[in-house]
Amino acid sequence: QKEVEQNSGPLSVPEGAIASLNCTYSDRGSQSFFWYRQYSGKSPELIMFIYSNGDKEDGRFTAQLNKASQYVSLLIRDSQPSDSATYLCAGFSGTYKYIFGTGTRLKVLA
Amino acid sequence: GAVVSQHPSRVICKSGTSVKIECRSLDFQATTMFWYRQFPKQSLMLMATSNEGSKATYEQGVEKDKFLINHASLTLSTLTVTSAHPEDSSFYICSARTPGTGYTFGSGTRLTVV
Numbered sequence: 574q575k576e577v578e579q580n581s582g583p584l585s586v587p588e589g590a591i592a593s594l595n596c597t598y599s600d601r602g603s604q605s606f607f608w609y610r611q612y613s614g615k616s617p618e619l620i621m622f623i624y625s626n627g628d629k630e631d632g633r634f635t636a637q638l639n640k641a642s643q644y645v646s647l648l649i650r651d652s653q654p655s656d657s658a659t660y661l662c663a664g665f666s667g668t669y670k671y672i673f674g675t676g677t678r679l680k681v682l683a
Numbered sequence: 684g685a686v687v688s689q690h691p692s693r694v695i696c697k698s699g700t701s702v703k704i705e706c707r708s709l710d711f712q713a714t715t716m717f718w719y720r721q722f723p724k725q726s727l728m729l730m731a732t733s734n735e736g737s738k739a740t741y742e743q744g745v746e747k748d749k750f751l752i753n754h755a756s757l758t759l760s761t762l763t764v765t766s767a768h769p770e771d772s773s774f775y776i777c778s779a780r781t782p783g784t785g786y787t788f789g790s791g792t793r794l795t796v797v
Contacts, residue, residue: 607785616689616776616791617727661726671717671778671786675726 579674592649596662603664652681685781689789704762706777713779716760721774767796
């Protein structure tokens with residue numbers, strides 16, 4: 574069973590803190606990984622993607638990928654209340670499909 | 684950026700009727716469109732993959748006769764929920780591969796079957 578797993582949360586962090594969201598995957602054939610943010614009742618929106626081991630930074634967001642450990646994470650620096658949402662991790666397999674995790678609900682407390 | 688326009692955003696229909704959901708790619712050609720369903724507080728579940736000019740590929744457990752997918756042009760894919768039942772009530776989202784990297788999602792359709 575090919576899976577992408579996330580802790581459902583909620584993960585609560587104070588405003589201005591770093592939020593750390595984690596994701597593990599079981600399919601070693603997964604080539605790239607995407608982080609999406611989804612507000613309640615809305616469609617997911619892409620935050621960033623990563624396909625090489627290491628870190629990738631984009632503004633307040635940093636994605637980290639460790640293929641040996643089959644682990645992907647998303648760090649959000651200087652968290653804002655507007656960052657409160659569900660964050661979906663998705664692995665992109667060789668069959669050109671997304672496999673989504675169940676999402677982690679993040680709450681940023683003002 | 685690339686936009687996938689999805690309509691309607693909300694629809695309420697009576698049990699037994701059919702509902703059509705449209706997804707259009709604006710400013711780019713979508714040779715492949717993915718259709719997802721999302722129940723409350725759950726993740727997106729891929730229902731089917733549609734390819735322009737050919738039959739859709741359905742995921743295991745998805746009834747192809749109930750969820751009709753048509754991808755007749757490079758900019759339009761439709762999902763028709765036939766003989767809808769209350770258990771079909773869900774959030775349906777399409778997604779297309781966009782030029783460059785990544786995939787763009789439509790805005791979603793909230794279907795309520797009463």
